[in-house]
Each structure stands twice: as C-alpha cells, then as structure tokens.
Amino acid sequence: MKLFNFHTHNKSENYGIINIYPEENILFGKKYSCGLHPWHYSENYETALSQIELLAKEEKIIAVGETGFDPKSPVNIDMQSKIFVKHIEISEKYNLPLIIHCVKHYNELVKIKSQLKPENIWILHGFNGKIDIAKKLVEQGLYFSLSENILKDIKKADSLLEIIPTDTIFFETDDKDYNIETIYKFVAEKYSMTLSDLVKYIEINLKIMGI
Numbered sequence: 493m494k495l496f497n498f499h500t501h502n503k504s505e506n507y508g509i510i511n512i513y514p515e516e517n518i519l520f521g522k523k524y525s526c527g528l529h530p531w532h533y534s535e536n537y538e539t540a541l542s543q544i545e546l547l548a549k550e551e552k553i554i555a556v557g558e559t560g561f562d563p564k565s566p567v568n569i570d571m572q573s574k575i576f577v578k579h580i581e582i583s584e585k586y587n588l589p590l591i592i593h594c595v596k597h598y599n600e601l602v603k604i605k606s607q608l609k610p611e612n613i614w615i616l617h618g619f620n621g622k623i624d625i626a627k628k629l630v631e632q633g634l635y636f637s638l639s640e641n642i643l644k645d646i647k648k649a650d651s652l653l654e655i656i657p658t659d660t661i662f663f664e665t666d667d668k669d670y671n672i673e674t675i676y677k678f679v680a681e682k683y684s685m686t687l688s689d690l691v692k693y694i695e696i697n698l699k700i701m702g703i
C-alpha cells in the first residue's frame with residue numbers, strides 16, 4: 493500500500509511532496525513544493541520570491557511553501573509577515589495550496605488568514621502545538637500534516653486527533669527518515685479504521701487539493 497508523504501526533504505521520495513528551496517533542481521515526474529523557510533528569510537527576498545513565482549507559473553511545483561513564522565528567523569516579525577504574505581499572493585495567483593511552517597506565532601498566522609481570506613488551502617506542516625491552538629486553527633479551516641513528533645506524547649496525540657477532522661489531515665516525515673507507516677498505523681487505530689480506509693481518506697483529501 494502506498495502511503496503519501498505530504499512533506500519531505502528527501503529528494504528520492506516517489507510518493508509525496510518534496511520540499512525544495514528556490515535554487516534547487518527538480519526532476520521530471522516528482523511532486524515539489526517551494527518556498528522560503530523563515531530561517532532563510534532576509535531583507536533581500538525578491539530574487540528568491542520571483543524564482544518561486546516562476547516555478548509556480550511553469551507548473552513545476554504543486555504547492556507553495558514551506559514558509560511562515562519562526563522565532564529563530566533572522567528577521568523581525570513584521571518582515572516575516574511581509575515575506576509570508578508574498579507567498580500567499582503566489583499561492584492565490586496560481587491556485588496552489590500553501591504549506592506552512594509555524595513555531596509559536598500562531599496569532600499572526602490566524603490574523604493574516606482572517607484578513608486576507610485566501611481561497612486556497614493552507615496546510616500546517618509538522619503541527620504539534622497546544623490543543624487550544626489546534627482548535628483555533630481547525631475553526632480557521634486549516635489542514636494539518638502530522639509527523640511522528642506527535643507520538644512523543646500519546647495523551648496529547650489522542651486529544652489532537654479528536655479535534656482534527658479526517659478530511660483535513662495528512663502525514664509526513666519532514667527532514668527525518670523514519671517509516672511513515674508508523675504514524676499512519678497509529679492514527680488509523682485512533683480513528684478506529686483500517687489502514688486502507690485511512691489511505692482512502694488521504695487520497696480524497698489530496699484530490700480536493702488538486703494533487
């Protein structure tokens with residue numbers, strides 16, 4: 493059974509979305525997302541942004557991102573918001589989903605989403621935040637891509653899976669090389685469904701997103 497890996501940095505992934513940075517090469521037949529990671533933000537973001545837009549225009553990527561907010565970003569929060577909004581503009585212009593990396597600054601994220609009311613789907617990758625934050629993000633219509641990180645606290649993982657609907661969920665390995673089947677199996681059990689039923693849900697979610 494093929495298990496879709498929604499967000500990975502592993503270039504050899506054959507069934508998933510490979511995250512690349514603007515200057516990286518792409519191979520025919522694979523699915524890519526491209527964005528500026530908040531760790532790589534700088535005042536001179538224009539060149540990278542126009543490269544991302546070109547990839548979107550030429551249909552070489554199927555999603556914009558990962559991009560978003562992080563306290564470890566070298567630029568301040570206003571600049572992070574500005575660069576994030578530029579990514580939203582590309583996502584909206586080319587009708588592509590937006591993959592989000594967000595550490596701590598969920599308020600900014602929610603504020604921008606309610607102000608701009610984007611039409612394309614936003615997916616928060618690697619989410620392992622607090623339960624009340626998860627509730628707020630579900631209300632805002634965000635999708636979630638979960639990694640094995642949630643398995644570190646099983647009790648919290650249970651509550652998280654009670655909140656996140658099956659029609660807004662994906663799974664990923666991110667920059668790790670663990671077996672993605674672990675998280676699929678864990679979630680299938682929590683939702684009291686078989687692995688193949690969960691895979692069907694994920695396939696429907698991907699279709700809705702045009703992937």
Ligand SMILES: [Zn+2]
Nearest residue numbers: 511558666667
């Ligand atoms: Zn990543």
